[in-house]
Amino acid sequence: MMSISFPEEVTIVEMLPRDGFQRFPRWVPTEEKIAIIDDLSRVGLPEIEVTSFTHPDVVPNLRDAEAVVSGITRRSDVVYRALVPNVIGTNRAIDAGIDKVNALITASPEYNRRNQNMTIDENLVVISEIIDIGHDSGLTVEAGIGMSFFSPYEGRIAKSQTLRIVEEVIGFGVDEVTLATSMGMANPVQVADVVSTIYRRFPDVDLGLHLHDTNGMSLANTIVAMQLGIRRFDCSIGGLGGGVILPDAMENIGNTPTEDLLNMLREMNVESGVDFEAIVTIARDTLTALDVPASSHVLMGGIPEVVLAQNR
């Protein structure tokens, strides 16, 4: 008889300030970003990706990265992380005083060429430099491997391509590795295959998952990943984020919504340290302020409390 077990606790990382805002259809004022990050800092989230140190022409929505980092009220129990695509961005992040950088590379040669303007080999050299520079300044460095499962140009990504990058960045001494599915096209079999292969080859790797929900499988993928040992998941308030190159109808479907992930975890008695009620309040207030319709199940009322109250 097969039995299934889940971890007692997991770490969740809030992506709204970076992934949610980077392609948001309008400019979100710096003060609004700072207020949201300060709210997010007070609800038990262990880590927040607060911005991206990218060239302002490439991601104009996050051109205020320095102002955001200097404006927020830092708490000692929260890790403030930023995305960095290159050495210039890393130096800016260090100067701004960030705790941790998420160094970006993708497993898709074509996507890497078009969006990063580098071959994967060139990008790997950059990653090794970011790791060295970051470590010299006492930062934690994570490698975020975009398109780990699927590329909008090449389709499904061969496991060997993702594995090669994992192997290289581990060789460079990276602290953490995150497999990202910005296209939201991973499935439970593929996740199980890639993750279990990585753990077999690198049993000590600190591995995380950054899932998008384009195909509706992000919680199913999370379940499989938890069973295999993954304990760190990115997510975003209201599911905001991503939508890099997706069908129009999917503009409201981005990252795994933080509130939906948290709801599943609390229902499963998996501890995250995050205050569910407080996250729901932030999610509701934030989507209202941004004038974005609720698309997460929790915000539509898909929790026991709402169903029971409706029938009292």
Next chain:
Amino acid sequence: MMSISFPEEVTIVEMLPRDGFQRFPRWVPTEEKIAIIDDLSRVGLPEIEVTSFTHPDVVPNLRDAEAVVSGITRRSDVVYRALVPNVIGTNRAIDAGIDKVNALITASPEYNRRNQNMTIDENLVVISEIIDIGHDSGLTVEAGIGMSFFSPYEGRIAKSQTLRIVEEVIGFGVDEVTLATSMGMANPVQVADVVSTIYRRFPDVDLGLHLHDTNGMSLANTIVAMQLGIRRFDCSIGGLGGGVILPDAMENIGNTPTEDLLNMLREMNVESGVDFEAIVTIARDTLTALDVPASSHVLMGGIPEVVLAQNR
């Protein structure tokens, strides 16, 4: 090292004609129902729940049960099943010439009292009669246990309550048992707990799952159930169905959408025998004809084909 395996094939049961139409906001003409069922009969679906033999005052939308069953073009490779709440309905179903009945009971005393007008013990007697009558006429009889995990009145349902009903109906000689979550409030830990307990006590039971997606966990629950041995899943085109007593904002979130379940299965290389493209066409045409907005991930474009075509 933990490893995860999934089945090579599963059976999916289409619920649209019954669960999708029973509380649909307007009357769907008999000819339209028949045309949809005939379309569904041609795409490889092994089983379709075509109607419910309920008192017409209780479910007026399905008051044409006899006309639907006599009007459809039956195929020998499709099982045509109907929901029956009592002996009268069972006799009507037999007279109409159905292949299989889904005998309804719930694990919630309060829900059973309000909606079935019986205590659970009274309902169990009825189920045993339905099984006998059905078997005498050569029908397959399934027991559909509603509220197996959560009730809108009592909240979470104790495993012992569901188990007691499973034990009784197996004792009566039922052919199949289906655990239903019409409230869509089950979670992977609870599903794993209930399902593995049932298999431990009744290793030979033919167990199926009828999931709704109110909390967004229906595919996650499916993944866990597949790992534990479940091979039969109910679903509904466009996710139509359910919404018994749910928050207003959730009116478009019902059963697991057939096209989303199928997409996950094909991506995982789990065989269902169902033609995915044909289902997507039926889903699109049906929702258009019914004037219902698409809420499934597949219909919004969350499949590799759409993403790749968009970026060619």
